[in-house]
Amino acid sequence: MVDMIRKKLKDWNGRYLSTAGKMVLIQSAAQAIPSYLMSCFSFPANTCNQINSLIRNFWWGQRKEERRIHWKAWSFMCKSKKEGCLGFRDLQCFNEAMLAKQCWRLLTNESSLLSKVLKQRTENIRALKDNNLNSPSSSGNEAGLWKWLWYLKIPNKVKVFLWKCVICILPTKGALRRRGVGTNAICARCGLAEETNEHAVRDCGWMEFMWAMSPLHIYLPPLQHRGTLGDWVAQFMKQGDSDGHDLFAMILWSAWAAINKLIFEKQSITHQQCIKLATARLHEHAQVGVMGRTPSTTRIYPQKWIPPEESTVKINSDASIRDGEGTGIGIAIRDHRGQIISTLSKMIPIEYDIAVAEAIACREGLVLAKDWGLRNVIIESDNINLVNRLQKRTEDLTYLGNIIADVIHIFPYFDMVNSSFVKRSGNILAHHLASFSFFFSWFRTKDRGYSGSLG
Numbered sequence: 001m002v003d004m005i006r007k008k009l010k011d012w013n014g015r016y017l018s019t020a021g022k023m024v025l026i027q028s029a030a031q032a033i034p035s036y037l038m039s040c041f042s043f044p045a046n047t048c049n050q051i052n053s054l055i056r057n058f059w060w061g062q063r064k065e066e067r068r069i070h071w072k073a074w075s076f077m078c079k080s081k082k083e084g085c086l087g088f089r090d091l092q093c094f095n096e097a098m099l100a101k102q103c104w105r106l107l108t109n110e111s112s113l114l115s116k117v118l119k120q121r122t123e124n125i126r127a128l129k130d131n132n133l134n135s136p137s138s139s140g141n142e143a144g145l146w147k148w149l150w151y152l153k154i155p156n157k158v159k160v161f162l163w164k165c166v167i168c169i170l171p172t173k174g175a176l177r178r179r180g181v182g183t184n185a186i187c188a189r190c191g192l193a194e195e196t197n198e199h200a201v202r203d204c205g206w207m208e209f210m211w212a213m214s215p216l217h218i219y220l221p222p223l224q225h226r227g228t229l230g231d232w233v234a235q236f237m238k239q240g241d242s243d244g245h246d247l248f249a250m251i252l253w254s255a256w257a258a259i260n261k262l263i264f265e266k267q268s269i270t271h272q273q274c275i276k277l278a279t280a281r282l283h284e285h286a287q288v289g290v291m292g293r294t295p296s297t298t299r300i301y302p303q304k305w306i307p308p309e310e311s312t313v314k315i316n317s318d319a320s321i322r323d324g325e326g327t328g329i330g331i332a333i334r335d336h337r338g339q340i341i342s343t344l345s346k347m348i349p350i351e352y353d354i355a356v357a358e359a360i361a362c363r364e365g366l367v368l369a370k371d372w373g374l375r376n377v378i379i380e381s382d383n384i385n386l387v388n389r390l391q392k393r394t395e396d397l398t399y400l401g402n403i404i405a406d407v408i409h410i411f412p413y414f415d416m417v418n419s420s421f422v423k424r425s426g427n428i429l430a431h432h433l434a435s436f437s438f439f440f441s442w443f444r445t446k447d448r449g450y451s452g453s454l455g
């Protein structure tokens with residue numbers, strides 16, 4: 001691979017390239033060559049240094065034995081553009097970052113391709129997860145509990161919440177007071193006992209009533225026979241069907257969301273609302289799964305822009321590529337009345353492959369929505385493959401796969417994320433914003449009130 005890069009750089013060296021041209025070549029080509037392998041294997045430091053040095057010499061215009069002045073240390077050149085530098089990659093750091101990313105994904109996402117492959121061959125992931133997540137008193141029974149938990153058909157953020165419940169690390173008022181945050185540890189609902197993990201989601205009178213009236217009809221035994229939350233969840237896991245288990249997790253989650261609403265927003269939520277929230281979210285989650293399985297040919301796609309439902313926003317994204325200039329990204333976020341919440345028009349001086357560019361645009365759109373604190377979003381693109389991959393949540397080790405994985409990993413920041421495909425005629429505003437970026441390289445708005453007629 002070192003030879004491949006050496007050859008490539010040698011080919012380019014003969015040409016008279018501007019510094020901007022060199023920068024683009026280094027970022028888009030030379031440093032991208034090793035990215036696939038670097039996401040799978042740890043490279044020897046020596047190889048990284050060799051490649052770094054080849055790129056460094058190319059940048060400073062050095063050929064063979066002749067020596068040129070290197071004006072800045074390479075570590076400086078590799079700092080991000082935000083820090084005023086060129087944002088070249090230090091390959092060893094990049095290698096470590098890519099491997100760390102894979103490792104993180106193995107731990108957090110068992111449905112990824114890599115995770116599945118490894119799981120079939122070895123039981124490594126289980127061991128990895130158990131070592132990291134189990135409490136010290138880990139037993140065979142608990143291993144079963146983790147397995148059960150990570151396979152529930154519920155949103156990932158609810159899985160993480162349930163996991164926190166089971167190992168008793170919810171930030172309850174009691175736990176916060178023990179850490180010196182706040183002085184009042186009394187339950188905000190009943191005012192009768194300390195808000196512990198058990199009290200917050202099970203033992204409070206308000207919760208006892210909720211469990212009894214829920215579709216699961218759980219009648220709790222006397223307090224002294226209930227055990228820890230972990231025991232209780234483990235016990236529940238052994239009875240009933242998987243649909244009941246999913247709902248159980250969702251109710252726990254919505255009850256916790258309701259407590260936080262009461263404490264932080266002084267809004268009280270009724271038992272019915274709480275259960276309705278849990279069932280609605282579960283239904284939405286199931287719908288997303290079904291959408292992903294529907295063959296795309298049987299669906300009729302809209303020709304024009306259609307506003308989202310109330311309290312949901314739609315993020316339209318598009319990308320356009322110009323030879324010798326780079327990639328333009330266009331984002332438009334609009335509400336149910338078609339009014340613009342925010343737009344973004346941004347030029348990146350790298351000519352990406354169109355599929356990668358569209359995925360990057362989608363990622364930018366989600367980050368923008370997250371920055372504005374939007375909760376329910378639909379991401380819309382005119383790239384059918386991208387939309388399909390987001391719906392099926394397929395990740396792989398290619399550069400595109402990595403960007404898509406980035407997009408998927410922003411999902412948990414929202415209460416609801418759906419992705420939809422629209423024909424180009426329905427994505428005109430985002431398309432124009434992407435082209436616009438070549439004139440104004442970075443432009444972002446937050447205007448409320450403008451209602452345009454563009455699709």
Ligand SMILES: [Zn+2]
Nearest residue numbers: 187189190204
């Ligand atoms: Zn209470």
